Amino acid sequence: MSNTYQSKLVSLLSSDLDFHSSSSREFTHDLHAFPAKFPPQLPRKFIDGLTQPGDVVLDPMVGSGTTLLEAVLAGRCAVGFDIDPLALRLCNAKTTSVSPLQAAQAGLMMLRKAKSAVYEQNEGLQAELARRFDAKTQEFVDYWFAPEAQIELLALLKQIEVLQEDGVRSFLELAFSSVIITKSGGVSLALDLAHTRPHRAKDKPYRSPIKEFEKRLKQNLTSLAALPAARPLVVLGCGDAQSLPLKSGSVDLVVTSPPYPANAIDYMRAHKFSLVWMGYPIDILSQYRKRYIGSEALDGTKTEELPSTTAGVIQAIAARDRGKGAGLRRYYSEMARVLGEMIRVIRPGRAAIVVVGSSVIRGIDTRTYDCLAEIGQQVGFEIAHIGVRNLDRDRRMMPARRGHERNSQIENRMHREYVIGFYKPGGPQ
Ligand SMILES: C[S@@+](CC[C@H](N)C(=O)[O-])C[C@H]1O[C@@H](n2cnc3c(N)ncnc32)[C@H](O)[C@@H]1O
Structure with a gap:
């Protein structure tokens, strides 16, 4: 790693990313429950360290909008997309300055x-x-x-x-x-x-x-x-992270977390309890569910050529369960397109911070961080560093544990998340 930006990136990724003693209830972050949301300190650390006021910060899978709110609070332009109607409503309410x-x-x-x-x-x-x-x-x-x-x-x-x-x-x-x-x-x-x-x-x-x-x-x-009254700069849209309506090289930093593989957190399962009241018929919501990255629906999905480690993990799982293997191929193919879009929209010499956890399918670890790092390199990113976060399960709504996996090595690994620093080469040195 040669330039100052890269050294800063590595040093941030190597620092404490657990934030166990910090509150996640600041500002409007706690307006509504949302599974697997970031602690606000996580995007804050990278936004403060890697961008300047006025820079554009993107989260292509906003969820509850933690990155967007932190970007707004730091005076950055916040841009975000999601396909989940409740996530979009939540993110909108969280970042709108209301009297x-x-x-x-x-x-x-x-x-x-x-x-x-x-x-x-x-x-x-x-x-x-x-x-x-x-x-x-x-x-x-x-x-x-x-x-x-x-x-x-x-x-x-x-x-x-x-x-x-x-x-x-x-x-x-x-x-x-x-x-x-x-x-x-x-x-x-x-x-x-x-x-x-x-x-x-x-x-x-x-x-x-x-x-x-x-x-x-x-x-x-x-x-x-507690939310400052200043008019925030937010662009929020219903959109698929695999095909972003943004110009190439228009973003200064991405901070995001994709869904877990194997549909480990089924957002729509809980969200439909509210959305039916907001006018969404149950049949429409079932259609939405198929569009989530990591959904297990396989009809009409397009697969990509994947690199060797990723292909190996898929193959090992497919040998135990063909359907699950095909589901994982869908997930990594979708993530290949998401990473392809990220490298397109980021300015050269800038980074994407992607937070992921692993899932276990038929007893095999999906090795999500290894595979996503490998796919990222395939689309042209350099891997600056992969940081590790130890999860505080009591505070964060995470996928439920499966009984037989408790205490296993894999279960221990599921208490962690990985913070991958993808760096787009080029730009001023
Ligand atoms: C792990 S959550 C993000 C949590 C977020 N970091 C937070 O702090 O609240 C993943 C999000 O990805 C969204 N998602 C799934 N498929 C998507 C797609 N194709 N395009 C955009 N967003 C998608 C889900 O709706 C969900 O809100």
Whole structure:
């Protein structure tokens, strides 16, 4: 590594990346639960160390928008994409500067009206519920939400839908969603919603959506008040990281984390619990699910020529389970296209920081960081260094462990994440 930028990059990647003693609840970072989100200190470290005010920072898979919010707070231009409708709403609400006073007034008014609607217009709400969803979505809603919870949720939602101001509306919509999507399954009948396959618990004690919303609103208003009022420079779009609508050489830094291989975190499984309330039919959401990087759907997917170590891992897994091998080939092919787009849009002499974990498929480690580093080199990146992060499982929502893998070497490796520093050669020395 010759120039100052590269030495800085290596030194940042070699420094402490665990951040166990730091809070991840600063500013609006905790507006809503999101599985496997970064601690804010992680993108902050690279944004502060590798860019200047006014530079463009990209996250092509924004998730909850940790990188974008950190870029905005540091006075950088933040650019982000995702295909998940809830991630986009969350990221938008998190980075939009809204007047806390206006949000508080609208939230309190909305609560008052929703409470009185539950008592005074109960029949009308019931009639509207019967019309609101298509048959399949209705079946889903009836299975996962108690009848009284449905009434309260609709009463809240109707108040949100009439709000005129976009920023306030998306802030309150997020508070609404965050009473549904929680680790414990929130106000639905689901258990462990954000973590594993949801289980329905008929005897789960009733949690009133209106009361939960009231608590959440207070908490989110406190977070909002901590956000500086300056007008942020954010470009956020619904877009596929494999084909970015950006000019070549237009980005100064990428900080991102792709999904885990083998669909280890199924975002849509939890997100649909909120999205059905926001007008998405369940069938449409099932179609969305197939488009996620790492999804197990194989129809119509295009594979790429992959380098030898990656091809070897795929082959070993395919020898045990052909379908899983094909799924992993899809994942690495998609990531080859994502890395190809990253090297195209980054300026020469600049870096992409990609945070990944490994998955275990049929007892074999997917070696995600080795494979992505190898694929990155194939598309023209140099690997500056690969940093290691030890995960604090109690604080971060991670894929569930499988019983038989506990205490194994592989399980230990799954407590770690790898921070790959991809460097695009060229540019001024
Ligand atoms: C690990 S999460 C990102 C978490 C993020 N770093 C944070 O701090 O919240 C991965 C994200 O990739 C998104 N994703 C999956 N496939 C995608 C695609 N083809 N294009 C863009 N984003 C995609 C998922 O919707 C998810 O939000």
